[in-house]
Amino acid sequence: MRRYQRWAFHPSTVLGCVLVGGFLGWAAPNVARPWDIIGVVYVDLLKMTVLPFMVSAVIFSLQNLYRDGGAARVFKRVVMIFxxxxLLTAILSTGASLLFRPGGNLAPETRAALGQIVSADGERSNTAMAMYTPDAPLHTSSLKDVIQSLIPQNIFASLANGETLKALVFAMLFGLAAGQVPSRISTGLQQALETIYHACQTLTRWVNLPVPLVLVCMTASQVAVTGLGPLRAMAGFVATFLIICLLLLALAVALISKRAGAPFPDVVAAMREPFALGIATNNSATCMPAMIESMVGPLQFARARVELLVPLSIALLRVGAIAYFVCGTLFIAALYGRALSAADLGVLALVAVLSGFASSGMAGIVTVSLIGTTCHYLALPFEAAFVLLAAVDPICAMGRTAVTVLGSCAAVAAICNPPVKL
Structure with missing residues (x-):
């Protein structure tokens, strides 16, 4: 079983499955199109374990941290590191995007292909309007709305609706409160939480067994639906974003290697499973059990710290989304020939960081839509470009999730004390 898992999560296996799935989707689109049900079931099974795993890990870890007296010190480092x-992700992404300029100096045939993609949905993109009906006022989010979106009025409803941030806030407050309960009373709760935690880890390992098959089916169904046309027309943007992802992944692994005191190849091997899961699922929350085991097992970071920090980083540190917002906004600016000043780039970096925090719990097309926020502050058109970005988002989502997963591991390594090697 261990040999199979090493093969299933090896980067070459992941890449091979993606290529095979792409070929099948291109060669037999009618056959491959219904295969998306396999990916949907797989991701739903993983999501099933995310909230109980996160809540049990955070409450259990905060109990121990509070009793050890280290909670305040850890949270100060969390704020600084996050x-x-x-900010570093936004700056690096801005520099790389300006260097490669995706969307600028496009050939006439490429621009024509992009125009066809924008208008491909025909009447479906038209907006139906009712006559003599007053327009609904535009809703603008205020600080009050943001705060209310974090506080669960009913924790059971939040758990049922999959509201990760609200569940995380409840788990943190409950864990701090439980830390003040005497040990003679809270022992039963600790044992129950530890049982839930380990049961979720075991269930995740079972669900992850068919990862190669899932990758083939998900890729094949996506290519069958969209074809290869969007990828060819948007090749410059996709290539630029993937290069940024590779740069950020290399920096994350290098930081983990330095903090863990382990060779770079050993860290790459330790991060293999969470990396493959991120690409396979496009959902960073489902990678939490694998992230914890990779940080605690081969790299030997303290389990109590890792179990608390991994859910926090996945919920709040969205470095993959930040890089995507910057690259996508600069692509739109180049596509429309808009020159950005140094002040504009500063605004872009700041808004991208804030949008990254706001993207917690979002995935897929919903994440793409947040580029409209950065475009709004720079007075850039977004509606037409949204179709272009959505067409290639399945590929970009893989890079976004992988960067978020390994970037979160790097942040955890930076916050935790280096492991003591025996």
Whole structure:
């Protein structure tokens, strides 16, 4: 079984499955199109374990941290590391996007292909309007709305609706409160939470067994639906974003290697499973059990710290989304020939960081739509470009998720004390 898992999550296996799936989707689109049900079931099974796993891990870890007296010190480092990682990601993504300029100097035939993609949906893109009906006022989010979106009025409803941030806030508050309960009373709760935690890990390992098959089916169904046309027309943007992802992944692995005191190849091997899961599922939350085991097992970071920090980083540190917002906005600016000043780039970096925090719990097309926020602050048109970005988002989502997963692991490594090697 261990040999099979090493093969299933090896990067070459992941890449091979994606290529095979792409070929099948291109060669037999009618056959491959219904295969998306396999990916839907697989991701739903993983999501099934995410919230109980996160809640049990956070409450259990905060109990121990509070009793050890280290909670305040850890949270100070969390704020500093998360803010620093987010800003650094925005700056690096801005520099790389300006260097490669996706969307600029496009050939006439490429522009024509992009125009066809924008208008491909025909009447479906038209907006139906009712006459003599007053327009609904535009809703603008205020600080009050943001705060209310974090506080669960009913924790059971939040759990049922899959509201990760609200569940995380409840788990943190409940864990801090449970840490003040005497040990003679809270022992039963600790044992129950530990049982839930390990049961979710076991269930995740079972669900992850058919990962190669899932990759083939998901890729084949996506290519069958969209074809290869969008990828060819948007090749410049996709290539630029993937290069940014590779740069950020290399920096994340290098930081983990330095903090863990382990060779670079050993860290790559340790991060193999969470990396493959991120690409396979496009959902960073489903990678939490694998992230914890990779950080605690081969790299030997303290389990109590890792179990608390991994859910926090997945929920709040969205470095993959930040890189995507920057690259997508600069692509739109180049596509429309808009020159951006240094002040504009500063605004872009700041808004991208804030949008990254706001993207917690979002995936797929919903994440793409947040580029409209950065475009709004720079007075850039977004509606037409949204179709272009949505056409290639399945590929970009793989890079976004992988960067978020490994970037979160790097942040956890930076916050935790280096492991003591025996």
């Amino acid at each position: 803010a620093g990682f987010s």
